[in-house]
Amino acid sequence: MKVAVVGAGRIALEHFGALTALGDVDVVVCDRSPVAAAHAADRFGLRATYVDSDEMLRFERPDVVHVTTPAPSHPALARAALESGAHVLVEKPIAMEYADWVALRELATEKQRWLLEDYSYQFSPPMSRVLSLVEEGTFGDVVHVEVMICLDIHGEGSGFSDPNLPHPALALPGGALSDFLTHLAYLARVFIGDHRSVTARFERRDEGSLSRFDALHAHVVAEKATADLMFTAASRPDGFFVTVHGTRMRAHMNLFENTLRLDRVWPGPSPLTPLWNGLSAAFSEARGSLGSLVTKLSGKPGATAGVWELVRRTQEALRRGGDPPISLDDIDGVNRLVRDLLAELPS
Template identity: 30%
Template sequence: MTLRMAIIGCGKIADGHVEQIRATGRGEVVAVCDREPLMAEQLATRMGIAGRYTDAARMLAETRPDVVHIATPPDSHLALARLCFEAGCHVFMEKPFALTEAQSRQILALAASHGKRVGVNYLYNYEPPGLMLEGLVQRDALGEIVHLDTSYGYNLSGDYGLAVMADPGHWVHRLPGKLFHNVLDHVLAKVVPFLDDRIECQVLAFRRRGPTGSAIVDAMPDELRFLLRSGPVTVSGNVSAHGRPVSHTLKVVGTTDSVELDYTARTLVHSARWAQPSALGRLFPAWVQARQFARNGWHNLGLFRRHQYHYFQCMRELLVRFYDAVEHGTADPIPPARILRVTRIIDLIVTAMATPSGRSTTDTPTEAAMPEVAP
């Protein structure tokens, strides 16, 4: 079966969706849609796509896609998802999945009522280190998880950052959590498999950069620290626009072993152990670590030689699993419970940012609140 695909939202990320849909070999992009005609036209022309629309309902009626990728700002996701489900389409959503947990629940309920699949682009779980971590957890190689420490950097001097800083009307400024609301999915999607829905949250958010003179732009904080507790598991998080080099890391501390993941370098190494007595023993860990990094390097070289090291290779892996769920009825690569947990914690962080104490909690577990066993 060859899936017929369509894309709603023709911004920069849409290029990645088109490229990776084609790379999977699972379907054809038959149409693109954007309210701004020029955006739809330029994407369709560059990518050689026949259908180009400014009205989503008309596109769905005329092209009848099997799967629609929604790559618009999150405040439009609920309405667009409803439109797609009612047209008989499965939906793959760009993050953030929705504006709030309540909207996320509505989207998931609509998918279930129409018998359709819905996915979200939590792509970094499918980077090489994320897949390695998945294997370690499935083998119970780390023991019980004690703590996770996650760090995510953001460059406000990059193309996207400059657009946000220069335009007070940019949609990021409309989000309740502003910049953080747009990037927290990347941070939280990697840790929620180890948590349940009973979450305590403490937050510190502030603006480190100087004033610009725009009240809207200056209202956007650019440094975030948060601490979560879910039963016996804790999470510390750091989102920084100023730390250099720009980081994207995760440390997972277990009762048996601990690992450190670098998503930029695509490495996973086990934390150093000092097993030998006396000062002589301190000579060995550095060599053991070097050997682990070398193995990661050779593994990545092998992926490169097999043409599996593309920047969005992780999205390709996620899409293959999502299309398997659509065509063959396999499990959702991102389960609904995990999507809800991410959006619930984002709600908690946004609430805590607006609270003088910086705290917020939830202790109302749902049917989907049980911890998962693998990321």
């Protein structure tokens, strides 16, 4: 399997790591910066480097192309890769405009190639565990989901706080929040399905913010469940919290740390349920915190573990002839939700 990664920036490192860990993948890299491409090739033992993606596609004819460049370039690069006959995995957001996604979808369908948008946190260890519980019926029916990102986008070192090198998302109508809407959308949709209606309130709480908005509270209604999507730059410490309410269980996750705590209905007298859940929570928190520390010390992917898992599942499905881990309908549902969230922006 020959894989080309276009873009050698920060997130690309996870793709290189995931691909080379598979052992039998021939990886090449393309970046407009020759030294960035050379550095990636040197560090990960990649076979070849390119600075021109069209030349790379013509010469290498890769089976799969991963697009990890800044978001505005995603549609054009994905289109070129599909035209060349490659399957394509694109970092989120796959397109800045819904119409661009629809055009890509049509092309992928016409070419009979896979087209995936990276929903990395959906493939993180705690999310995989909860999705398994839901699928096997243990969790019961999901009735409500809360997804909340607490991230200090104004702090020193944040890509959104440097006035000298503004993040591309800052120029978008949703400001920095544009960079997080896809995460919020796919994590809700994977549990509640396609939405029927959306209400959202975008706010700018920090007057010094370089972003037009730095807070969001949205309510999403689907056929059988609802979701609340939130973003705040003010709450500390940083966290990426997902709480899933089911008819038999409740799951609390922090996807930055890959921790999971489950509340459940226990057999026996109901007054003891809080006790069992408390003991279970204490054990889960201790195990999760220790696991998070061990993951960091062992150099394994932590918050980016989902990228590695998605890359592994994609490669495995391609080799075995299975279905892609993310379908075109999934991506369409997520991008329609993002579109409808953005439609709620104040004029």
